Amino acid sequence: MKIGNSLSISLSNRLLETSKAINKSLTRLSTGSRLTRPGDDIASFSQAVQLDAKARGMRQASLNLNAGLGFFQTADAALANQLELVQSIRDLAVDALNSELTSSQREGLQLSLNSLMESFNQIVQSTSFDGKKLLDGSLKSLDFTLDHKGNLGELQLQKSRAQDNFVLEVGTGKLEQIATSSSTLVDGAPNELLLDVTGDGNLDLITISQNEVRISKGNGIGGFAAPESINLGGGADGYHVEAADLTGNGALDLVVYSQTAGTDYFAILENDGTGSFTLTSSFAGPSGLESDSFVLVDVNGNGQKDLVSLASGGDLQLRLGNGDGTFQAATTISTGMGGGLTKIKAADLNGNGLVDLAILQADTNVTTFSGDGSGGFTSTATLTNGDASDFLLADIKGNGHLDIVILGGDSFEIFQNDGTGGFGSTQEVVGAADFESVNFIDFNRNGMNDLIFRMSDGSLALYENKSGSFSLKSSLEGDFLHGLLVGDLKGDGFSEIVAFNDMGEFVSFRLETETIAALDRLQLSSVEAAQRVVEIADNAIANLTEKITKNSFQVGRLERWSNHADGVASVVEEARQSLLEADIAFETAELVRLQILQEAQVATLSQINLNAQLVLELFKLS
Template identity: 20%
Template structure:
C-alpha cells in the first residue's frame, strides 16, 4: 500500500459514510417529527401519487357525508311543512263533507266556506314561505336538487319537490293513465266525431286504427272503435266515460202517485241495454239524485253542476238515454230533452291505462294532425308544464270569452275583446302573474306527400317560380327526395321561424311564433289532387295561419288542389314558468272549439284538472266536487312525502356507506404515508451511532497523512 498525502482515500470514504448516516439521521428525524413516511416526492414518488388520490377521495367522501346531511335537513324541513299542509287539507275535507249534508242552509255553507277560503290562503302561505338555506321548497321554484353524495363527478341523488300551492294541488297527473278531454257523442250510435285514418294517431308508436263517422262504416260507434283500439294496442288498455247533460235547471219532483216516472236506459259497449225505472216520489233534485244512484246500483252517477244542471254519467263507456213515463215533463223535472240536440248533450271521454306502469305517449303519425288528436280528446305529448291547445278556426277565434268560460290554474280568464287568436293569447298573458302561465300562438301546416311529386314539383318552384315562406325565398332547385324537402325548409328556419319534420307520409311545418305564410306563382304546379276547399278568406295564390286570420287560403282556381295536399291548423300553446302542471277548466257554456284549449277533467265533476284554489263549498254540489279535489291533493302529498321519506332513508344508508368507505380508504392511505415509529426510532438510533462512528473514523483518517512525516526525519 503506497503512502501518499495528496489524496486521502480513507478520509473521503469516511466523509461519504458520514454524509450517508447524516441523511439517514435527517430522514428518520423528519419522519418522526412529521409522523409521515412520505414527506416529499423523493421519499416515494408512486406512493405520493397514490396517497394524493386517496386524499382526494377521503376528503370528497367526508364532504359528501356533509352534503347528504344537508339533504336530510332539507327533506325534514319540507316534510314538516307538508305535515301541516296535510292537516289543513284534512280540515278542509271535514268541512266539505259537513257542507255536503242536505240539512244546511246557504248561510251555513257560506260560513263553512269562509273557513275553507282562509285555509286555502294559509296553504298557499306555507308553500310560498317554507325555505331552506334561502331556497323556497314548496312553491315549485326549487326544481331538481342534485345531492352530491360521492367523491367523483355525477355521483348524485336527485331530489324533486313539486309545487304544493293551492293552484297545483288537486290537479292529478297524466303521466301513466291518460284521460282525454270531452268530445261530442251521438246519443244512439255513440259516434266519436270526425274521420281518423289508419296511422293518423299513434299511442306509444302504435296506430289506434281507423274511424269513419259515416253511418254505414264498420267503425262508426265508440264501442266498435274501442274494440279496434284494444286489438291494436299493446301495453295500453282503452276504455271510455260517457255523460248525458241537460241544459236547464230541473225541479227533481216526480209525482209517482199520479203515475209519473223516469226511465234511464244504459246501452253497454257489447250492445246490451238495461233500463232502470224510477217509480218513487221525489220532492227535490237532491232526492232524485240519491234515488237514481240507489236504483241503478251506482251504474249511473247523477249530480248537478255549479249552475244546478243535472248530468248522468258512467265509467264503463256505455251510452245513457232518458225517457218520461206517465206524463212526466222531462225539461221541467230533470232539465233534459228526450233526444240529443237542443236541451241535451251527449259527451264522452277515452281513458288510456298503462298495463306496465310506463308513460303513455300520444303523437301524430303519417298525415295525422293535431285536430285528429283533439277529435278524440287527446293532446300530443309535450314537455313538462306545456299544453298545446286544440286547433281553432277563424270563426271560433273571433268568439269572445265570457266570465267563467276559461279558468287556468284557478284564475278566471275573461276579456270581451278576445275577437282573434292573438286577442285570446293576450288575455291569457295578462293574467300571467296570477297563473304562472304564458301563452303564444302556434301554427302547423301538414303537406301530404302522397299528393306531391317531390322530385319535380318543388324543384319547379325555383328561379322565376319562387315559393316564399314568411317572406323568405326558398330554394327547392336541388330537392329530389322527401328528406331533401325537409332539409330545404329547415335550411331557412332561422329566418322563417318554421321547423320541418318528416312524419310518415307527410312533412309537418310548425311555428311557435304563431305564423306560417306561403306565397307562390305556381301553386297548381306544386300540389295535385282534388278535395273540398273548406277555408275562409280569399288571397290570390297565398295562404296563411297566423295570430289574426287563423286560416286564409287560395281560392282562385287552386283551392281544391291545395287543400287536398295541405292541412293547416293554428291554436294556443301554454307554458308554465316553473314546469308545473297546468290546470285548464272550461265553463259549462264554453267549448274547446271556441276557447282553443282542451279541458282535462273527468266526466261528471271528477277532480282531475281542478286545483285546490278553485274549490268552494258554498253549495252542496260544490262541496261534493271539493271532496274529490281534496282527496287528489292528499294523494299527491302522500306520494310526495313517501318519496321524501324513501330518499331520507336512502341517504341514511348512503352516509353509512360513505363513512365506511372513508374509514377503509383512510386506513389504506395510512399504510402508505404514515411513519412506523418503531421502525423509525430504530433507524434513528442506528443513524446516530453511525454518525458518531463516522465522525471518529473521519478524524483518524484525516490524521493518517501525518505518518508520512516519519519518513522525512
C-alpha cells in the first residue's frame, strides 16, 4: 500500500492562502484602503494615480489664484486712497470758486493741491506686490494657472498714474460744421448777438435784416429754430442791436439803432421773459451810426443800464437809464478825438470796478477812457494803428487784465494791459489776408484766450495763444462775409462758432475735441481756473471709480476661478477616495468567513496529520 502526504500539503497550501487573505483583509480594514499595492487592482490603481495628480494640480492652481488676489487687493486699496485724494483736490477747487479770495489765499490753496498731487504720485510709485509695481503701467497684465493642465487665464491691471486720471476734453483746433439755416437772417453788415433771451438755458441768435429784428431760438444742439421777426416799422433800416435787462424783470430787452426816412432813432423792445418782444418806445438818436456804435452799461453804479453812444464830431452821448425801459435825455461828452469814431466798447480796464470805454477812430487809433463812476470819462491811453478797422477787448495773458487786439489790414496788433489801464508790450501778427472781424475762444481750455478771425477772403482763421504769443492753428475756407459769434450752443462746456455766408445764412461750427492729460491745468489762480480744476477732478473721480470697478471685477474673477479649482479638486479627491476606499462591511464579513475557513482548515489539517500518524504507528506494531 502506498502512503503519501499530498492531501496534507494541499491543505497546508490552502491554509497559507487563507492566512494571506486574512492578513490582506486586516490591512484593508486597518488602512481603510481597498488597494494595498498596485497588484491588487492595476486598472483602479492607475486611475487613482491620475485622479490624485489632477486633484493636486487643482489645489496648486487654487493656491496660485489666491496668491494673485494679493496683487489686486493691494491695487484696490491704493486706488481707494487715490480716490480720497482726488476728492480732497476737488474740495480745494470748490473753495477756490469764491471770487472774494485774495491772491495769498489762492496761493495757500494751490500749495495744498500740490501737496495732494505729490501724495497721489507717491502712491503710484510705492504701490507694489511681490516686487512688482502695480499702478505705474509697467505691469500690464498677470497670467494665472487655472487648472491641473496648466491652462492660463490673463487679468488686466489698471494703471493709475496722474496723467491717466486727471484729464480734460479740449478742442484740437479743427472746425466741423454742425448746422446751417435755410433762411436769410442778416442783410448788409449790422451786428449780431448770441445770448439767451428765452430763459431756457439755450443761446439764441439775434440778427437784423433791414426793418426787422429776427430772433432765432437755440435748439440746444448747435442750431436754431426758424426766426421770429419783430418789425421796426415801414422803411426802417436797422444797424445795431444791444441787449440788457432794462426793466429789472431778469429778462434781456433789446435796443436797436435804426434809420427811417433820414431820421435816426433808438427803438426799445421789451422782453416778457419768454423771448417774446414788444416795441414799447423809440427816441431820436445821433446820426450816421453803424454797427458797434453804442453800449448798454451801468456808468454810475445805480444798478440801471445806461446808453452810451457815439455821436457826430467826435463826441459821446450819455442817456441814463430809468430802470423801466426808458432813458433820460442825452448829455454830451467830448472825447477830444475829432471825427471818424466808428466803434465803442465798455469794460473795466484798470481794475477799479468802474466802467471804462475804448473807442476806435478808423484808420488811426483806439483810445481808452477811464470812468469816474458818475458818468464822467477821462482819456487815459491812445493806441496807434494806422490801419485800424476793428478791435477786441480780451484777456490775452491770462492775468485777469483786459488787453486790446486791434485789426489793421493784413495784421493784428496786441496791446497788453498792465492792470492799471496802461498799455504796452505790443505784438504784431501778419496773416495771409486782411482781418475783418475777431472774437476770442479758449479752444484748448488752457485758460488762455485764443483768437478766431473772419478774413477778407471769406475764410475763418484760428490763432492759438501760447503764453501771449500767437500762431495760426487752423483755417477754414468759405464765404463767411458777416458776423463772428462765439458761445456754448450745446450746453456742454465747449464753445461753438457762428458766422454768416454771403446769403445772410448762419453756419455754426464746433471744434473737434480730444482728451488730454491736464496736469498743467491744476491751477487755482482764478475762478475760471478753479472751475476747470473741478471738471478735471470730476473726470479723475470718474476714471478712478471705473478702475476700482474693473479691479473689483478682476478680484471677483480670481475668487471664482479659485473656488472652481477648489471645487474640482474636492470632487476629484472624493472620486479617488471612493475608488480606493475599502468596503468595511464587506471586508468585515469576508474576514469572519476567512477566519472560520482558517479554523476549519486547521482542524482538518490536524485530523489528516493525526490519521497519518496512526497509520505509521500500526506499521510499527506489525
